[in-house]
Amino acid sequence: xxxxxxxxxxxxxxxxxxxxxRAMLFGAIILAIVILAALLAPWVAPYxxxxxSIINKLKPPSMTNFFGTDEFGRDIFSRAIFAGRISLLxxxxxxxxxxxxxxxxxxxxxxFRSLDAPISRLLDAMMSFPDILLAIALxxxxxPSLTTVILALGITYAPRLARIVRGSTLVLRELPYIEAAxxxxxxxxxxxxxxxxxxxxxxxxxxxxxxxxxxMLAEASLSFLGVGxxxxxxxxxxxxxxxxEYMNNAPWLMVxxxxxIVFSVLSLQLLGDGLRxxxxxxxxxxS
Amino acid sequence: xxxxxxxxxxxxxxxxxxxxxxxxxVFIIVRVTPGDPAAVMLGSDATPEDIAQLRTKMGLDAxxxxxxxxxxLGILQGDLGQSIFLNQPVxxxxxxxAEPTFFLTxxxxxxxxxxxxxxGILSAVKRGTIFDQIxxxxxxxxxxVPSFWLGLILIQVFAVGQGWFPASGYGGxxxxxxxxxxxxxxxxxxxxxxxxxxxxRFTRAAMLDVLGDDYVRTARxxxxxxxxxxxxHALKNAMIPxxxxxxxxxxxxxxxxxxxxxxxxxxxxxNLVVSAVLRRDYPVIQGALLVVAAIYVLINFxxxxxxxxxxxxVRL
Numbered sequence: 001x002x003x004x005x006x007x008x009x010x011x012x013x014x015x016x017x018x019x020x021x022r023a024m025l026f027g028a029i030i031l032a033i034v035i036l037a038a039l040l041a042p043w044v045a046p047y048x049x050x051x052x053s054i055i056n057k058l059k060p061p062s063m064t065n066f067f068g069t070d071e072f073g074r075d076i077f078s079r080a081i082f083a084g085r086i087s088l089l090x091x092x093x094x095x096x097x098x099x100x101x102x103x104x105x106x107x108x109x110x111x112f113r114s115l116d117a118p119i120s121r122l123l124d125a126m127m128s129f130p131d132i133l134l135a136i137a138l139x140x141x142x143x144p145s146l147t148t149v150i151l152a153l154g155i156t157y158a159p160r161l162a163r164i165v166r167g168s169t170l171v172l173r174e175l176p177y178i179e180a181a182x183x184x185x186x187x188x189x190x191x192x193x194x195x196x197x198x199x200x201x202x203x204x205x206x207x208x209x210x211x212x213x214x215x216m217l218a219e220a221s222l223s224f225l226g227v228g229x230x231x232x233x234x235x236x237x238x239x240x241x242x243x244x245e246y247m248n249n250a251p252w253l254m255v256x257x258x259x260x261i262v263f264s265v266l267s268l269q270l271l272g273d274g275l276r277x278x279x280x281x282x283x284x285x286x287s
Numbered sequence: 288x289x290x291x292x293x294x295x296x297x298x299x300x301x302x303x304x305x306x307x308x309x310x311x312x313v314f315i316i317v318r319v320t321p322g323d324p325a326a327v328m329l330g331s332d333a334t335p336e337d338i339a340q341l342r343t344k345m346g347l348d349a350x351x352x353x354x355x356x357x358x359x360l361g362i363l364q365g366d367l368g369q370s371i372f373l374n375q376p377v378x379x380x381x382x383x384x385a386e387p388t389f390f391l392t393x394x395x396x397x398x399x400x401x402x403x404x405x406x407g408i409l410s411a412v413k414r415g416t417i418f419d420q421i422x423x424x425x426x427x428x429x430x431x432v433p434s435f436w437l438g439l440i441l442i443q444v445f446a447v448g449q450g451w452f453p454a455s456g457y458g459g460x461x462x463x464x465x466x467x468x469x470x471x472x473x474x475x476x477x478x479x480x481x482x483x484x485x486x487x488r489f490t491r492a493a494m495l496d497v498l499g500d501d502y503v504r505t506a507r508x509x510x511x512x513x514x515x516x517x518x519x520h521a522l523k524n525a526m527i528p529x530x531x532x533x534x535x536x537x538x539x540x541x542x543x544x545x546x547x548x549x550x551x552x553x554x555x556x557x558n559l560v561v562s563a564v565l566r567r568d569y570p571v572i573q574g575a576l577l578v579v580a581a582i583y584v585l586i587n588f589x590x591x592x593x594x595x596x597x598x599x600x601v602r603l
Contacts, residue, residue, distance in 0.1 A: 121301075122308055125580075128538075129576060130538045130542030136561070220433055221545075227565065251443060254436070258436040262432050266428060
């Protein structure tokens with residue numbers, strides 16, 4: 001129950017706790033590096049991601065190519081940086097869609113008793129599909145593109161947020177000040193916007209961070225399978241898929257894109273864990 | 288006893304509703320395809336006659352409600368439709384590929400539990416020690432590793448490098464059973480290790496929760512040995528969240544199996560789905576989704592029933 005401690009905390013004490021939690025700080029720094037590298041890709045990457053140089057093909061890591069080159073002589077380091085853009089863009093889109101859907105469904109189920117049973121059963125049904133499988137099916141139905149991958153994963157992860165939001169809303173609804181607001185005859189939308197949604201911010205933020213991490217892993221899997229984002233820009237998943245064929249002679253083709261995924265996802269997990277501890281110190285002692 | 292039966296019936300009712308919704312969701316997914324699914328499936332060189340023929344074959348000409356009715360009726364009769372590209376019933380295609388997926392999932396969950404239970408328990412008992420800190424860090428890292436990437440690394444090290452295990456394939460029906468299972472070692476380790484992370488964390492948290500409880504202190508005060516306190520008194524009470532997360536992990540394992548099967552070239556359900564997606568073989572996608580989700584719902588039901596066995600206080 002992550003809701004009850006969601007009282008807004010003074011900024012300074014929040015910062016102090018952030019720096020007190022070394023794991024979370026580590027996560028935040030890694031994530032900042034990944035985001036900055038992606039945003040500043042054209043300036044950070046030493047080469048254009050698709051620049052061919054056949055004479056330099058399959059070169060091991062060196063001072064000119066930090067992560068080596070691929071079968072077309074393209075610089076893996078530059079490609080990995082540009083791939084971060086797609087990965088972050090997709091994951092961010094997924095977080096936005098799943099949060100919007102999740103909040104609507106979760107608040108509706110938690111606040112309006114008559115809607116609880118139908119929405120909860122629908123969420124149960126949606127969560128019966130393994131995430132990748134549901135996303136693959138949706139991408140197959142909608143056609144593979146950046147938008148459909150975001151949409152498919154957004155729909156796939158919406159129930160996770162909806163469950164958390166529903167649980168928190170159920171608790172909030174019983175609190176005296178919400179009952180008072182209802183008794184005072186405040187319009188429902190005002191109660192929801194002012195009193196319910198604001199108090200849901202912390203649990204949503206925590207869960208959204210974990211969805212961000214899952215979306216990143218899922219996007220990589222979809223790209224690896226060849227059913228993901230189809231652009232001429234590399235993604236970590238497609239880099240691994242094409243690097244596979246050369247992994248006997250050029251293991252760096254699979255090492256670096258894989259590490260990029262691991263570090264990005266790890267940073268989000270650390271951040272999510274730290275945020276959860278900040279929001280609900282009761283849980284901190286358990287993990 | 289009557290209450291157990293009542294709880295059972297209530298759960299069965301809930302399961303039926305969720306299954307009905309699963310069927311509806313699967314039906315909708317294929318129908319949200321922009322344009323004509325038949326045209327999409329046949330590609331750009333199909334003639335209008337071909338498309339019309341496939342539409343009739345797939346029953347896409349009928350009104351939507353009628354299509355839904357036929358879909359449900361078919362499922363009730365065990366008919367999941369006909370694969371367009373394999374030219375065989377979807378149920379046959381799924382059955383032919385069930386074995387590798389079943390054993391892959393089974394072995395992965397066994398590996399995950401075999402790692403997670405002892406490590407999680409020990410980590411909770413030795414809370415705050417270096418061992419505990421290493422476990423917490425490793426579970427965090429393991430949860431961030433894509434299972435397909437770990438699979439690629441295992442292939443590189445243990446198949447290509449050491450030659451201990453085959454790098455891909457499964458062998459046909461004529462291959463001896465044990466040899467077929469030999470093909471599953473690396474993929475099962477890849478999936479199992481990644482999925483052990485979550486179960487370890489839950490086991491640790493659940494054990495920490497109960498280790499501080501009064502009855503554990505009482506048991507210790509009575510002079511019960513530490514092993515007995517941990518395994519009999521604490522673990523028994525920590526089992527509910529642990530069982531729940533194992534149940535949840537099975538869904539994650541199936542999702543992981545889709546990708547892992549592709550990495551290891553295993554002819555399982557995951558591989559079937561991926562090739563069906565690439566060929567737009569909608570009936571196969573639809574059938575596989577349905578079967579996997581139904582199995583998941585069933586596992587959840589079994590998990591709920593296990594609660595009753597493990598904890599007599601639970602009466603749902």
